Amino acid sequence: MSSAEINKNEVDIVIGALNADLTSFLTSWRPFFTGFHLIVVKDPELKEELSIPEGFDLDVYSKTDMDKIVGASNSTMFSGYSCRYFGYLISKKKYIVSIDDDCVPAKDLKGFLVDAVSQHVTNLENPATPLFFNTLYDPYCEGADFVRGYPFSLRSGVPCAASCGLWLNLADLDAPTQALKTEQRNTSYVDAVMTVPAKAMLPISGINIAFNRELVGPAMVPALRLAGEGKVRWETLEDVWGGMCLKHISDHLGYGVKTGLPYVWRNERGDAVESLRKKWEGMKLMEKSVPFFESLKLPETALKVEDCVLELAKAVKEQLGSDDPAFTQAADAMVKWIQLWNSVNSSS
Amino acid sequence: MSSAEINKNEVDIVIGALNADLTSFLTSWRPFFTGFHLIVVKDPELKEELSIPEGFDLDVYSKTDMDKIVGASNSTMFSGYSCRYFGYLISKKKYIVSIDDDCVPAKDLKGFLVDAVSQHVTNLENPATPLFFNTLYDPYCEGADFVRGYPFSLRSGVPCAASCGLWLNLADLDAPTQALKTEQRNTSYVDAVMTVPAKAMLPISGINIAFNRELVGPAMVPALRLAGEGKVRWETLEDVWGGMCLKHISDHLGYGVKTGLPYVWRNERGDAVESLRKKWEGMKLMEKSVPFFESLKLPETALKVEDCVLELAKAVKEQLGSDDPAFTQAADAMVKWIQLWNSVNSSS
Numbered sequence: 001m002s003s004a005e006i007n008k009n010e011v012d013i014v015i016g017a018l019n020a021d022l023t024s025f026l027t028s029w030r031p032f033f034t035g036f037h038l039i040v041v042k043d044p045e046l047k048e049e050l051s052i053p054e055g056f057d058l059d060v061y062s063k064t065d066m067d068k069i070v071g072a073s074n075s076t077m078f079s080g081y082s083c084r085y086f087g088y089l090i091s092k093k094k095y096i097v098s099i100d101d102d103c104v105p106a107k108d109l110k111g112f113l114v115d116a117v118s119q120h121v122t123n124l125e126n127p128a129t130p131l132f133f134n135t136l137y138d139p140y141c142e143g144a145d146f147v148r149g150y151p152f153s154l155r156s157g158v159p160c161a162a163s164c165g166l167w168l169n170l171a172d173l174d175a176p177t178q179a180l181k182t183e184q185r186n187t188s189y190v191d192a193v194m195t196v197p198a199k200a201m202l203p204i205s206g207i208n209i210a211f212n213r214e215l216v217g218p219a220m221v222p223a224l225r226l227a228g229e230g231k232v233r234w235e236t237l238e239d240v241w242g243g244m245c246l247k248h249i250s251d252h253l254g255y256g257v258k259t260g261l262p263y264v265w266r267n268e269r270g271d272a273v274e275s276l277r278k279k280w281e282g283m284k285l286m287e288k289s290v291p292f293f294e295s296l297k298l299p300e301t302a303l304k305v306e307d308c309v310l311e312l313a314k315a316v317k318e319q320l321g322s323d324d325p326a327f328t329q330a331a332d333a334m335v336k337w338i339q340l341w342n343s344v345n346s347s348s
Numbered sequence: 349m350s351s352a353e354i355n356k357n358e359v360d361i362v363i364g365a366l367n368a369d370l371t372s373f374l375t376s377w378r379p380f381f382t383g384f385h386l387i388v389v390k391d392p393e394l395k396e397e398l399s400i401p402e403g404f405d406l407d408v409y410s411k412t413d414m415d416k417i418v419g420a421s422n423s424t425m426f427s428g429y430s431c432r433y434f435g436y437l438i439s440k441k442k443y444i445v446s447i448d449d450d451c452v453p454a455k456d457l458k459g460f461l462v463d464a465v466s467q468h469v470t471n472l473e474n475p476a477t478p479l480f481f482n483t484l485y486d487p488y489c490e491g492a493d494f495v496r497g498y499p500f501s502l503r504s505g506v507p508c509a510a511s512c513g514l515w516l517n518l519a520d521l522d523a524p525t526q527a528l529k530t531e532q533r534n535t536s537y538v539d540a541v542m543t544v545p546a547k548a549m550l551p552i553s554g555i556n557i558a559f560n561r562e563l564v565g566p567a568m569v570p571a572l573r574l575a576g577e578g579k580v581r582w583e584t585l586e587d588v589w590g591g592m593c594l595k596h597i598s599d600h601l602g603y604g605v606k607t608g609l610p611y612v613w614r615n616e617r618g619d620a621v622e623s624l625r626k627k628w629e630g631m632k633l634m635e636k637s638v639p640f641f642e643s644l645k646l647p648e649t650a651l652k653v654e655d656c657v658l659e660l661a662k663a664v665k666e667q668l669g670s671d672d673p674a675f676t677q678a679a680d681a682m683v684k685w686i687q688l689w690n691s692v693n694s695s696s
Binding site: 148166174185196 | 512535547550
C-alpha cells in the first residue's frame with residue numbers, strides 16, 4: 001500500500017517531545033509525514049520552548065493542556081516518554097503511528113528511504129494470522145501466500161491490533177546489555193512482517209509503533225513505571241510491560257499483533273555506561289511478570305477493551321501487588337487510565 | 349558457524365531419490381555435501397538404476413534393504429517422498445539434514461551460494477527460545493541480542509529440536525494455490541532465523557529440513573498419507589502433519605523449533621494444472637487436525653519421545669478415527685514406526 005492509497009484522515013502521528021528542538025527530526029520525516037495530522041506532546045518536565053519547522057499539520061500539547069483536560073493531579077502520569085500517551089488519549093483517529101524523536105527514516109535493502117507510516121498502516125489494514133504460523137511470513141504481501149498445509153478456514157485472518165516496527169543502528173536493548181556492548185549496532189535488515197502467534201509473550205517497544213485506536217486504544221496504557229525511569233529508552237519499562245498487556249488483551253479478544261517492518265534508524269542518545277551504574281529494576285519486575293501473564297486468564301465476560309484493562313488491573317493488584325509497590329501503582333494507573341479514557345472519549 | 353567448525357561425523361545428509369538421475373542435484377551440492385556422510389534412499393517404486401556422480405561418501409538403500417531391515421510388509425510405508433524416513437530410521441548420527449532432490453543451493457542477498465548444511469547445523473547447535481518472542485530474531489546470531497524486556501531467566505534458551513528451511517523460486521504451496529497461481533514465484537529472501545513460539549502450530553515442510561535425531565528422532569514419523577498422494581510435494585501431507593506432531597511433542601518436552609534460513613532454490617516439477625483436477629484431500633484433513641492439536645494435551649508421564657508418539661497415536665485414533673480412515677491409518681503407522689524404531693535402534 002503506497003502513501004497515496006492511504007486515507008490520511010484516519011491517522012494521527014503522535015510524537016512525544018523529550019527534546020525541545022524537533023527541527024532535524026521533523027525535517028527528516030517530512031517526505032512521509034506530509035499530509036498527515038501530527039500530535040506533538042511536550043514532556044511536562046521539559047521547560048524550554050519547542051522548536052518546530054513550518055509546513056506541518058500539527059497540534060502541540062503541553063502541561064497546560066494536560067492540566068485542563070485530565071486535571072493537574074493526573075498530569076504526572078504523562079512525564080518523560082509517557083507524554084505520548086496523552087496524544088493517544090485525545091486523538092479521534094482510527095490509527096495511531098508513534099515514533100521516538102531520536103529516530104530518522106532508515107534505508108531499505110535497495111537504499112531507498114523507508115516510508116514507516118505507510119508500512120505501519122498497511123500492516124494494520126491487512127489481517128493478522130495469530131492462530132497458525134505461516135512460515136512464508138505475511139501471506140498478504142504481494143508475491144506471498146499461505147504455505148502448504150495452512151488451514152483454509154484460517155486464511156481470512158483476524159483484525160490487526162498493533163504493528164511493532166524495528167530499529168537499525170542502535171537496537172532496542174536494555175541498559176545492562178547496551179552498557180556491556182557499547183559498540184554493538186544492528187545492521188541486519190530483515191525484510192519481513194509477521195504475526196506473533198496467539199499466547200506467545202513479547203516485549204513490545206514503543207520506539208516505533210502503530211496501533212488501531214478504535215480496536216485497542218484503551219489497552220495502550222502507561223502503567224508500570226520504574227522508580228528511577230530516566231529519559232533514555234533503555235532505562236524504561238512502561239512500553240514493554242504495557243505491550244504485554246496489549247498482547248494479552250489482543251489474544252483474548254481475537255486480534256493479532258504484527259512485528260517486523262518498518263525499520264527506523266535510531267540515533268544515539270544517553271550514556272550507556274552511566275546507565276550501567278544504576279540498577280535496572282526492570283529486570284526484576286519482568287521476572288515476576290512472566291509467570292503472571294503466562295497463567296493469566298481474563299474472564300470470558302470481558303468483551304470490551306476497557307473491561308479487559310480493569311480485569312487485568314485487578315489481577316495485577318491481587319497477584320503481584322505484594323511483590324513490589326510498582327505493580328500496585330501500575331494497577332492503580334490502569335484504573336485511572338480507563339476513567340480518563342471514558343471521560344475524554346465520551347465528552348467529545 | 350562455518351563448515352570448518354562443524355563436526356561432520358555428527359551429521360547424516362538423507363536424500364530421498366524420487367528420480368533416478370541424481371547427477372545434477374549432487375553436483376550442485378558438492379561444495380556443501382563434501383566431507384559429510386550421505387544416505388540416499390531410493391523410492392521403492394522407482395525401477396531404474398540410480399545415476400550418482402563419484403566423489404561422495406555415500407550409501408544407497410533400496411527396497412531390498414527395506415525388506416531386509418523392516419520386513420517386506422512394512423516397506424510400503426517408505427514409498428514416494430516417505431522413502432527418506434528409512435534413512436532417518438537407520439542413521440546413527442546426532443543430526444539429520446534432508447533436502448528434496450529438486451532443490452539446488454540458493455543465493456543469498458550478496459549473491460553467494462548458501463551453505464544450507466552449515467546453516468541447519470548452526471540452527472540446531474544454538475539454543476531455541478520458544479517461551480518468549482524475541483523481536484530481534486535469533487539472539488544467538490553474531491551482532492544480535494535479546495531485546496529490552498526479554499526476561500533474563502529465559503536467555504539461555506532450550507535445546508533446538510528442528511530447523512525448518514525455506515524456498516526460493518517455487519515456494520511450498522498446496523496444490524490448489526500452486527495451480528491457481530502458476531506464475532507465482534517466491535523472490536523474497538528474508539535474512540532471519542527465529543524460534544516458533546511454544547503452543548503455536550505450524551505446517552512443517554520436509555523439503556528442506558534438519559533435526560536433532562538424538563532428541564526427537566522417533567517423532568519424525570511418516571504417518572498421515574493421502575490416498576492419492578503423488579510424487580509432487582504440493583499433493584503430499586505426510587511432512588506437514590508429521591511436523592505438527594513434532595512441534596507438539598517438542599513443546600511438550602521443552603524443545604524449540606526454528607524456521608527461516610537456510611533457503612534452497614526449488615526447481616519446477618510436476619504439472620500444477622494436472623494437480624488441480626484432483627481433489628486435494630489434505631484440505632479436509634487439516635481442518636480436522638487443527639482443533640485436535642489445539643486441544644491436545646499429552647500426559648505428563650510421557651517423558652520419552654517414543655511415549656509421546658504412542659500417546660499421540662492413541663489420541664488420534666480416539667478423537668479423529670471416526671472422521672476419516674486416513675487418521676486411523678496414521679495412528680497405526682505411528683505405532684508401527686515406534687516398534688520399528690525400537691527394534692532397529694536397539695539391535696545395533
